Every structure is written in C-alpha cells, then in structure tokens.
Amino acid sequence: MLNDDACLKCSLCIAACPIVRVDSAFSGPKALGPEWWRSAVADDLQETDPSVDDCTFCQLCEEACPAQVPVAHLIAQHKDRHRHHRSKVARLRDFALAHPHWIGRLPIGPDKVPRIFAKAVRLSGNADYPPKSPLSFSPRPSVPDIGLFVDCFNRDYGGETVQAAVWILHQLGYRVQLVPEEAHCCGAAAYASGRLKDAKDIASSTYDALKRTPVSTLLTLNATCDGTIRDEWPRYLGLNSPAAVIMPWTDWIVSHAPQQFWQRLSEKDRKVLVHTTCRGKVAQGEGSMEQLVALTSAMPVPLGIACCGAAGSYAFKAEHEDAAQALGKSAKAALDELDLVPEPESMLVDSGTCALHLHQYTDVPALHPALWLYKKLNPG
Amino acid sequence: MRREWVVVGKGPSGLLSASLLLSAGYDVTIVAHGQGSFPLWSGTLDFYSVDQQLRPVAHPGDHRDLLSRYLSYDQWLSGWDTWRQILASIGVETQVDAMGANLLSPTVTGVLYPRYVVPGWQYACPVPEPVTVVSWHGIVDLDLESWAARYQLSSGLEAEIRYRPAPPSWSPRWTALHWAGFFDTEVGMAWLEHDLDEAAVGTNAQYPLLLPQVIGIRGTEKILNRLSLALGRTVKEIPLVAPALGGIRIQERWQRFLVRQGVRLLTGEVILVNNDGVKLADGRMLAGRTVLATGGVLGGGLRVNWDHTVVNTATGEAVLWSGNPEDLPVLSIGGDSSSYDVVGRSSGNWNGDVHGGAGQTLASVLKWWYSLQQEVSLAK
Missing domain, CATH: 3.50.50.60 (FAD/NAD(P)-binding domain)
Structure with missing residues (x-):
C-alpha cells in the first residue's frame, strides 16, 4: 500500500491503543506495525514478535495515524507471518474461529461446549459464550427497498435482533430483504486473527452471495461488519462495494424515521448506557446511538471507554484471558465512575460479542438498539 | 444564524x-x-x-x-x-499564579520555563525552588543527570536525583503508556508507593518530589494525592516527550x-x-x-x-x-x-x-x- 512506509514515529498510535494500557508484555502498535514492517517486509527479515497475537485488531491505532499508515493492517500481516510459529492446537482453534459462520451450523451453541473440550482447544474458561438463538424467518419481497445484512453472529445467536430490526423497518413502510440468503461472514474474524488468505476467501464468497440478491441499500447490525464491507473490502481485499449505500441500521433509522415514529415512545427520565464499539468508532464515529436514544426522550449516557475487550472471538481465546478481563474491568470502573442513579436498565451496543462481554463485566443487560426499540414499542 | x-x-x-x-x-x-x-x-x-x-x-x-x-x-x-x-468542566484542574503572572515549570530537558496555565498534575512554581526527582531505569526519555544539570543551570538551585530499578513486569518495549497503564492498576500503585518510600530515604523532605509524567491515565490525581499524603510532601510530575500523558x-x-x-x-x-x-x-x-x-x-x-x-x-x-x-x-x-x-x-x-x-x-x-x-x- 501507498503509505506502508510513511510512519513518522510520532507515537499517536500507541496513545490510542487499549491493549498497551493493560498488557505489560504487549509491544504496541508502532513496534508491531510500521516498525516491524520496515524490518521484516522491506528488509526481508523473517523475525516476528509473539506479542502480536495480543492485538485485538480494534484499528484505533490506524484511525489515529496522521500519516495514514495502515497500522492495523500491517499488524495483520505481522500476525499472518507469526502464525506459523504457533502451536498446532492454537492454529486449529484459530482456523475454526476465523469461520464463525461454520461454528453457527453446529447443533449446539458455544455456551454448551463441554468445559473439558474447551480447555483442550485453548478456549477461555472465564468468557461468557453466546447461546443459540437462530433466525427463524426470512422476508423475501419481490422488489426490496433495503437489504439487511445478516452477519454470522446475528444469524445464529441474534435472531431476535434481526427480527426486531426488520419489524421496525416494516413499521416505517420499507420492504426488507435479508442478505445474504445463507450463512456467510464478512471475513473480519479471519482478518483479525491474521489469516489473510482465509479473510479474502471468506469475503469473496460473501460478495458473490450478495451479488445473487442485489440491493442498493445495505444496512448492517454490527459495527465491525459495517466497516469491513464498506471500507476494507475495496481497500484491502480487492472487492467492489456490494451496494451503493452501506450504513449501520441505527444511522438509517435516525435519519429516516419520521417524528410520528418517535412520538410513540416516551422514555423520559430514563438513562440508557451506550457503547460505540472500537470498530464502530473507527468506521463511523460516535453519536448515532446517542441520537437514537435521545429521540425517544430518554437520556443517553456514553460509557466512555475505547474497547471493551471482547473484540470478536479475541476474549474466547485462553491466552487473551488477562487482557480481555482487564478491559472488561475498565468498563465496570467507567460505569462505577458515572455513578448513575437510578441504575441504567440497558446498555446499547452494536455488536453481539461486545454485548455479551459488557454484560458479563457490568451486569447491565446489553443489546442492539433495534432490539431495545422493539421492546419499547412492544412492551410485554 | x-x-x-x-x-x-x-x-x-x-x-x-x-x-x-x-x-x-x-x-x-x-x-x-x-x-x-x-x-x-x-x-x-x-x-x-x-x-x-x-x-x-x-x-x-x-x-x-x-x-x-x-x-x-x-x-x-x-x-x-x-x-x-x-x-x-472536563475534570482537569489547572494552576495559575495568583498575580496573573507566569508560573515556572520545567521542560522535558529540565529547563525552567515560564508557562501561563499548567495542569494540576504537573510541577509548577511561582519562584524557583530546589527539587527531588525520582525516575526508574527503563524510562529512556528521561536522562536524570542531564535533566538535573539543566535544571541547576536555569534555576541556580539543586535538583536531587534518584534512579530506581524498574518494576518486575517491565520490558524494554515499555512506552510511557505502558508505565501509566501499570500505575493505574492496584498492583502498580502498591509497587509505586512502596518504591517511593525507599527512594525518598535520604532526600530533603522539604523539596517537592517529582516523577516522570507516567503516573496513570484515569487515576492520576488520585495517585498523586495518595503519594503526597503518604510521603508528607508535594508529589507532582515533570513532562516527557511524546506520547505525552498530559495531553x-x-x-x-x-x-x-x-x-x-x-x-x-x-x-x-x-x-x-x-x-x-x-x-x-x-x-x-x-x-x-x-x-x-x-x-x-x-x-x-x-x-x-x-x-x-x-x-x-x-x-x-x-x-x-x-x-x-x-x-x-x-x-x-x-x-x-x-x-x-x-x-x-x-x-x-x-x-x-x-x-x-x-x-x-x-x-x-x-x-x-x-x-x-x-x-x-x-x-x-
């Protein structure tokens, strides 16, 4: 890429990195990305740094860079190079977790995996795993207005969220098509663990599937998939944009739902926590979920942390237990610092794994804004 | 408008x-x-x-x-x-001289420099005074000998210095952010308190005790206050090069x-x-x-x-x-x-x-x- 070698060594990326603050053995984005790239790729040295695996691939380092160095994507290359030095078990486990849409097809949910097996394949013993909650319907209008991207997590563990998102779009008069029609993944999970070829293959297959049911507007329910499909597919994976407009479901609702829709809700005097995921911050920024909450007359309260520590399947890996836990505890500390009275009843977050992780550490039920709105509009 | x-x-x-x-x-x-x-x-x-x-x-x-x-x-x-x-309003207290004149605060290299507004965590004084500076091996951006020499040159007063061994979890990859993250943890805070107890022995208790600007990110004021109370003297920070914790x-x-x-x-x-x-x-x-x-x-x-x-x-x-x-x-x-x-x-x-x-x-x-x-x- 054009800016691979543009690092000025300013260290702004280190300042943005959530792992540097909780993991004393982590070398940090500048050393693992641009500095490694200069020595390893440009000078053709084969050395790798084992701590590269502790990167969550949140991409906040890359967002921070004033010279537009693809810091996180250089780190992904580093992970890819380092993969071969890791144990067979870890590689096998990572291969499986890089294909979350396959795991979803297994008859039991990850929460039901026997502990002894989980331990054997180096899965974390202290992470909460998602229970099965698959999607059980699929609207197929002849001419859809909107395609709703059903990501690997929501297809198998967030059926309720997809249903809620569709229901609300129907209420607003849109014809919705769920895409792709069968289980696929945007490739983010593989990319994050440094499996670049897998990421490309998985993304290409999803791209082909999306082309079979073309839509001009594609709404996403997960911030990571949103950024991956819109920004990373064309920039790093050589794929065209699969739709003219790709944006988070929340942004669409905030900008398209009429005033009458919001008047059906009166959440006055309620405080609702909001966490924009790290990848959401990178892809679009903060503030849409807050706007959505404010439109219901409730008071949005941003949690105020960078990354919760879930990072897709990062927290599910045994070697990341300490970092994931430290970040989870920081989320709890941030909540305690807010000192909210009365205690908030929900936390809105546009990622299923982050929701699980945040619930585990803060005890506040965390859910997608679509499901929260649906529940408000359909009490009991 | x-x-x-x-x-x-x-x-x-x-x-x-x-x-x-x-x-x-x-x-x-x-x-x-x-x-x-x-x-x-x-x-x-x-x-x-x-x-x-x-x-x-x-x-x-x-x-x-x-x-x-x-x-x-x-x-x-x-x-x-x-x-x-x-x-x-964002939670950063500042110091400014009561007469509306500049305060003196040392630069990264130890020169006392006039500043108008200085954050509460950073050392500043209306007239030069002798100081004690404690740092740790491994904070490479702060060379205490030359810092003290420049301080003496610009203020005409003494700067006592104490070098201490780095904490057990230190690695050569540590940046200011790693140090700050460490001091934000309970373990890091306990280590710091204990270490300064030893470091202060034999120094002049009338002098303010200055530390490199790595004393936490979220908890800085709390940590500095706790140290000031424990040691019975002013404990403040002196700035380092980027990534700068103050900013x-x-x-x-x-x-x-x-x-x-x-x-x-x-x-x-x-x-x-x-x-x-x-x-x-x-x-x-x-x-x-x-x-x-x-x-x-x-x-x-x-x-x-x-x-x-x-x-x-x-x-x-x-x-x-x-x-x-x-x-x-x-x-x-x-x-x-x-x-x-x-x-x-x-x-x-x-x-x-x-x-x-x-x-x-x-x-x-x-x-x-x-x-x-x-x-x-x-x-x-």
Whole structure:
C-alpha cells in the first residue's frame, strides 16, 4: 500500500491503543506495525514478535495515524507471518474461529461446549459464550427497498435482533430483504486473527452471495461488519462495494424515521448506557446511538471507554484471558465512575460479542438498539 | 444564524471550538480523520512567554503590541479564564499564579520555563525552588543527570536525583503508556508507593518530589494525592516527550465530556466544504456551518491561513479542487469564503515552536469565537 512506509514515529498510535494500557508484555502498535514492517517486509527479515497475537485488531491505532499508515493492517500481516510459529492446537482453534459462520451450523451453541473440550482447544474458561438463538424467518419481497445484512453472529445467536430490526423497518413502510440468503461472514474474524488468505476467501464468497440478491441499500447490525464491507473490502481485499449505500441500521433509522415514529415512545427520565464499539468508532464515529436514544426522550449516557475487550472471538481465546478481563474491568470502573442513579436498565451496543462481554463485566443487560426499540414499542 | 455546526478536526482547537459552540447552545458535530495533536503536548499553555532574546517574560500582558494582533488585552484575560473553566468542566484542574503572572515549570530537558496555565498534575512554581526527582531505569526519555544539570543551570538551585530499578513486569518495549497503564492498576500503585518510600530515604523532605509524567491515565490525581499524603510532601510530575500523558488525559476527558453532552464525534475524511456543510469520502453529508480546525502540527493535515487559503502542510501546495469529482478525495472548498471558518495553532503561518507556545491555539479559537459573537449580535 501507498503509505506502508510513511510512519513518522510520532507515537499517536500507541496513545490510542487499549491493549498497551493493560498488557505489560504487549509491544504496541508502532513496534508491531510500521516498525516491524520496515524490518521484516522491506528488509526481508523473517523475525516476528509473539506479542502480536495480543492485538485485538480494534484499528484505533490506524484511525489515529496522521500519516495514514495502515497500522492495523500491517499488524495483520505481522500476525499472518507469526502464525506459523504457533502451536498446532492454537492454529486449529484459530482456523475454526476465523469461520464463525461454520461454528453457527453446529447443533449446539458455544455456551454448551463441554468445559473439558474447551480447555483442550485453548478456549477461555472465564468468557461468557453466546447461546443459540437462530433466525427463524426470512422476508423475501419481490422488489426490496433495503437489504439487511445478516452477519454470522446475528444469524445464529441474534435472531431476535434481526427480527426486531426488520419489524421496525416494516413499521416505517420499507420492504426488507435479508442478505445474504445463507450463512456467510464478512471475513473480519479471519482478518483479525491474521489469516489473510482465509479473510479474502471468506469475503469473496460473501460478495458473490450478495451479488445473487442485489440491493442498493445495505444496512448492517454490527459495527465491525459495517466497516469491513464498506471500507476494507475495496481497500484491502480487492472487492467492489456490494451496494451503493452501506450504513449501520441505527444511522438509517435516525435519519429516516419520521417524528410520528418517535412520538410513540416516551422514555423520559430514563438513562440508557451506550457503547460505540472500537470498530464502530473507527468506521463511523460516535453519536448515532446517542441520537437514537435521545429521540425517544430518554437520556443517553456514553460509557466512555475505547474497547471493551471482547473484540470478536479475541476474549474466547485462553491466552487473551488477562487482557480481555482487564478491559472488561475498565468498563465496570467507567460505569462505577458515572455513578448513575437510578441504575441504567440497558446498555446499547452494536455488536453481539461486545454485548455479551459488557454484560458479563457490568451486569447491565446489553443489546442492539433495534432490539431495545422493539421492546419499547412492544412492551410485554 | 444556523444552529448546526460541523467542526473538522479533534485536536485542541477542534475540541475547544466544539466546547464554545456547545456552551452557546449550538448543535455540534465533530468530524476527524486522524488523532489530533493532544498526545504530543503535556497540557501547558503559554504565549509569548519569552522575548526576542529568549528571556522569560513575567506577565503574558507585557506583549500588548503583539497580543493585539489577535485579541484585545481584556479579551486575553477573560480568554485564559475561559480556558481554565473549560478544563475544569472536563475534570482537569489547572494552576495559575495568583498575580496573573507566569508560573515556572520545567521542560522535558529540565529547563525552567515560564508557562501561563499548567495542569494540576504537573510541577509548577511561582519562584524557583530546589527539587527531588525520582525516575526508574527503563524510562529512556528521561536522562536524570542531564535533566538535573539543566535544571541547576536555569534555576541556580539543586535538583536531587534518584534512579530506581524498574518494576518486575517491565520490558524494554515499555512506552510511557505502558508505565501509566501499570500505575493505574492496584498492583502498580502498591509497587509505586512502596518504591517511593525507599527512594525518598535520604532526600530533603522539604523539596517537592517529582516523577516522570507516567503516573496513570484515569487515576492520576488520585495517585498523586495518595503519594503526597503518604510521603508528607508535594508529589507532582515533570513532562516527557511524546506520547505525552498530559495531553492524552486532557483529550480523553474532553472527548468523553463532549460526547456525553450530545456532540457527535465522527470518523471520516472531509472531501468537500461548502455553504451547506461538508461531504465525507464515504458519502455521508453533514449539514451545518463549518469550522476547520486542521492545524496539522505533524504535517499530516492542512494549514489554514487567516486569508482563508488552505495549504497542504506536507507539500506546501495550495489545496484547490479541480472541479472533477473523479479527483476526490482532496479537500475542496465550494461556495463563498463565508462557507467556513478557520482556527488552529498553525493558522496564520504561526509556528508555535518559534513564535511562542500552544497559546496560539487559544488565541485563534478565541479570535474566531469573539467575531462570531459579534456577527450574532449584529444579526439581531
């Protein structure tokens, strides 16, 4: 890429990195990305740094860079190079977790995996795993207005969220098509663990599937998939944009739902926590979920942390237990610092794994804004 | 007057502009592509604090002829107060000498330098005094011997120094952020308290005890207060080179504050500015009057001159739009010159390193703010 070698060594990326603050053995984005790239790729040295695996691939380092160095994507290359030095078990486990849409097809949910097996394949013993909650319907209008991207997590563990998102779009008069029609993944999970070829293959297959049911507007329910499909597919994976407009479901609702829709809700005097995921911050920024909450007359309260520590399947890996836990505890500390009275009843977050992780550490039920709105509009 | 504003840039002038607009009840959206210069700055403000011969100027008002290029004397005085109030509202207390004169605070290399506003965590004094400095092996950016020599040279007073071994979890990869993250944990805090107990033995208890600026990110004030109580003497920090914790703390607290107040903090590359607002590279349009706070201290941004011309700081070329949409993304300015406003440390060809300190940030934002208020009152 054009800016691979543009690092000025300013260290702004280190300042943005959530792992540097909780993991004393982590070398940090500048050393693992641009500095490694200069020595390893440009000078053709084969050395790798084992701590590269502790990167969550949140991409906040890359967002921070004033010279537009693809810091996180250089780190992904580093992970890819380092993969071969890791144990067979870890590689096998990572291969499986890089294909979350396959795991979803297994008859039991990850929460039901026997502990002894989980331990054997180096899965974390202290992470909460998602229970099965698959999607059980699929609207197929002849001419859809909107395609709703059903990501690997929501297809198998967030059926309720997809249903809620569709229901609300129907209420607003849109014809919705769920895409792709069968289980696929945007490739983010593989990319994050440094499996670049897998990421490309998985993304290409999803791209082909999306082309079979073309839509001009594609709404996403997960911030990571949103950024991956819109920004990373064309920039790093050589794929065209699969739709003219790709944006988070929340942004669409905030900008398209009429005033009458919001008047059906009166959440006055309620405080609702909001966490924009790290990848959401990178892809679009903060503030849409807050706007959505404010439109219901409730008071949005941003949690105020960078990354919760879930990072897709990062927290599910045994070697990341300490970092994931430290970040989870920081989320709890941030909540305690807010000192909210009365205690908030929900936390809105546009990622299923982050929701699980945040619930585990803060005890506040965390859910997608679509499901929260649906529940408000359909009490009991 | 329009109610919506778009602030481009999230460095000190961007957040300051946003805070001022917010305080007057405007709807504010910040959009930025890259970090902003907070992590390159310890958080102190000065302006023309040395004269042509580099001698300290006791009072910021002594340069009335130069100051008046920007603001009237009265505007200056209230401007400093505005700055301090804004910092207090985001949870950063500041020190300023009671007589309105400069305080003295050491630089990264140990030179006592006049500063006007200094964050509470950083050491500053109205008249020079002898000090004790404790640092640890492994903080490579602080060479205590040369620091002490320069301190003695500039103040005529002693700087006792103590080098201590690094903590057990230290590794050569540690940056200031690793240290700060460590001290934010219970384990790190306990280690620090114990270590300083030993380090202080044999030092002069009348002297303030100074530490490198790595004492936590979120918990800094709490830690310093606890150490001051335990040791029975003032414990403060001295600044280090980037990544600078002072600026990082201010940035994080300020961003959290703004997002909690309903400001949207978006990530995106602005490719067009006109009378309607701005257009981002991903297609999003943001409506509102625009203020460009893109000083580009690192050379990664745009320098905007007082005459409203925009220069690419990396190439020195004027930024103009060819009119061909294929040429995007390049920032292009449409509409008339009233379609955007300009603030920032590098505005007006200002070089803060040569002409004076970060006070230019404050000066340029206040100049804009006062003229905006005049415009509002004229419109009435």
